[in-house]
Amino acid sequence: MSEPSINTPINPTTNASASTPISRYPVPSLDSLPDDILARILAVQEKAKFIPNVFLALAYRPAEFRAFFAYYDAVMERESSTLSPAEKEMIIVATSAANGCQYCVIAHGALLRVFSKEPLLADQIAVNYLHAPISPRQKEMLAFSIKLCRTPELVQESDYVALMEYGYDDEDILDISGITAFFGLSNKMAIVMNMQSNAEFYTMARAPRE
Template sequence: MTSDKLQSISRFPVPSLDEMPEDIRARIEAVQEKSGFIPNVFLVLAHRPDEFRAFFAYHDALMEKPGNLTKAEREMIVVATSSANQCQYCVIAHGAILRVRAKNPLIADQVATNYRKAEITEKQKVMLDFAMKVSRQAEFVGEQDFELLKSNGFDEEDIWDIAGISAFFGLSNRMANVTNMVPNPEFYSIGR
């Protein structure tokens, strides 16, 4: 990737692969091998190597762990909250992942636009209602939220997962917006 191309994906400096620490370069190359391209989030965040490592360690702890929430449900949380936070990068990138994980070419657009009218379960709508509250008004989360979630089949660990994903992507959304992170064109057609 040329220097001009790298600089057009962020308002901050973007290092070239050969300038990156070995562990970060190796992770990026593994992603590139698996997906066929390098998602711009990896390149943009490589500007700050320690933060890159911390970001992706927490991302993986939330998004790749076993648990009652499916990987598609985790992506629904990201898409819904990222839409509310007006994060173009995360809606487009995680929308692609959601389409693949849900095996549904329509779901990401539905969840991003208005999850309450999306073709998802009532339980998933309760999950997203809570995720949105954490994302936008966490100071109002109370015992009634926990009772509603539990009455819909979520346990304490699920509730932590929903909150953690919502909160983490609040950070991600804000950094993507501040850095002016540009979504890769490849994301638009994945899972369609």
């Protein structure tokens, strides 16, 4: 396995449209980054074999980069969470589509395909999760996520009861809510920054595994 390198060329237009910068804000060079941010980016590069543009774009403001990914880790990597990686990505894809965030739908749609091993599922959820081939329990999870995303003022006790009838508990509800809320922030930042998706995300896990 080749080691990632600070000398790896980073094309600031590495996305589906090579003429469009990955962000409307400046993208710092790798050799200008603080050590901790560089280490995280290189670790992602080693695992994925490319650097997702969100890391490069958010590195423009190091303090916010650190806060963003610290909270990402807290809501997405919580050890005792009962939500599967695919279910977390379902929430992200459904709510990002509701928020009109192209970057997050494309990037996390790719991750949903990877985790679910279902090459069509991300597109189906992004368009209309009610018609997606997922369980009634998962549809209830997404119904709550979409309501919290679009009309949080209308969330009420009956919504929690409906989730609990499908076996979700209060900790699960916090997990669902934290992911929904965090990616509401992520969606808005990606939209304002005009963040562009890497070309790699569009084709990732599209073909069924043999």
